[in-house]
Amino acid sequence: MGKLGNYLLILFVSGFLYTETNTFSKWVLELGDNFANLHNDGGYWLIKFYTPWCGNCKRVEPIWGHVVQALKNTHIRIGRIDCSSYPNVAKMFGVTKYPTIKIIRGEEHHTFQGDQDTEQIVNFALRMSGPAVEHITRPESLTNIKNMNQLFFMYVGEREGALWDTFNDVANKMQAHAFYYSTSQSIAEKHIFLNETPAVFVHKENSHYFYTVEAGNGLEEARHLNASIHKWINEERFETFLKISEGNIEEVLQTKKYIVLVVVEENKLQEIPKDMLEFRNMVESVIRKDRDKYHSSFQFGWTSSLELVINIAMERISLPYLIVLNSTTYHHHVPEDDPLIMTTEAIELFLERVYNQQAPAYGGNDFAVRLYRAYFNAKTTLADRYRGNPVLTTVLLGLPTCFLSIIMYFCVCQNCLDANEEDEVPLHEKRE
Secondary structure: OOOHHHHHHHHHHHHHOOOOOOHHHEEEEEEEHHHHHOOOOOEHHHHHHHHOOOHHHHHHHHHHHHHHHOOOOOOEEEEEEOOOHHHHHHHHHHOOOOOOEEEEEEEEEEOOOOOHHHHHHHHHHHHHHHHHHHHHOEEEEEEHHHHHOOOOEEEEOOOOOHHHHHHHHHHHHOOOOOOEEOOOOHHHOOOOOOOOOOOEEEOOOOOEEEEEOOOOOOOHHHHHHHHHHHHHHHOOOOOEEEEEOOOOOHHOOOOOOEEEEEEEEOOOOOOOOHHHHHHHHHHHHHHHHHHHHHHEEEEEEEEEOOOOOOOHHHOOOOOOEEEEEEOOOEEEEOOOHHHHHOHHHHHHHOOOOOOOHOEEEEEOHHHHHHHHHHHHHHHHHHHHHHHHHHHHHHHHHHHHHHHHHHHHHHHHHHHHHHHHHHHHOOHHHHHH
16 A cells, blocks of 8 residues: 555544645645644654644745655655644644644654755754664765765764763754764775764765864763763854855854854845855855864854844845844944955954954843834834835724724813813802
8 A cells, every 4th residue: 555545544543534735735634633642653743833824834835845745755744734723733732833844753843943945844854753863884875975965963983982972962952953973983984084083073065074072081071072062063063154044043043153144135036146146255255265263253154134134233234234243142243344345354354353352343132222123123014014005004003093092082081071070169169
């Protein structure tokens, strides 16, 4: 019996109604309240929680179709739940926004964090549906993994001792963020040069970067090793020059570095104007040319999300734009020069001043700044909506204001009438 037959059998036993709603629906199960029992069957489920009225859910629908196609021949079962019809299921899994994508097995469930694109969702599902650390036993397997050109971490050596225990522990905690492998020294040496083992390295962008093991002893060594590897993996799990969006900015901020962010315009075909592309490439060349100098303190990236940057800068910006965000204090820095006339040397000097705390700092995260940011976001949203549809915006704002004015008017008038009645002197008192 094929996969479709197995899925129909599951639905029949569990009392679900299976319907084909689009071209890929034969691989997707429409789930409901009984999923509370079905998810305990021991298998992995990739579930999209959505509502029919959600605009983002509709936008993600084509991406979800590609995800389904990519995973249809795996052991992962795929389903979706309409949370407007089954709110109890959404509440059970802690779903508060839509769409939410989770990998679920029994009582364990993990939420996908990041940009909602096909590759990231598929990689998340594959990572979370397997062991935290996959052991490589054949040289060709490692070759295939490298040819996929994906970022991964690898432990080399005997799977025992403090380094292995710590690597395995951190991999279990951070499984959602990257792929983790282990292999023997003999297999690893067919691909990379090793000074000694055990060793841990990250493979990204066709290069290898090793974790430096520092000496210690006893309990303090174990504690230091755990914190050190966790920090190193958390920093290295991003590309050298990655695209930053509202979906992954919170993850990037966890590096506790300065975030060097180039802001450019990008159309629906992912095309960037020539002058902006040249500026973006120039900033990227700074980290590519001197990674050892900048990597420990700076995370470089770019974005086309104006809303994200305006929320940080709290002002209207012109493109291209360069901003550096301190992920610890949330202060930001901007160069005094126009980005279009900046040189590589000017960018390096600006970053040096930021690192030495000599560049002017703006923003932050204290109460006054948060209050102003909320006001600025509300004002910006209102202005954008008015420019998009002035009539509708005026009606939506005008009606509540009108009703509120009427209510306040009657309240004030009533108080005035009550006061006049109390102040009026009875006629017999006047005669006396």
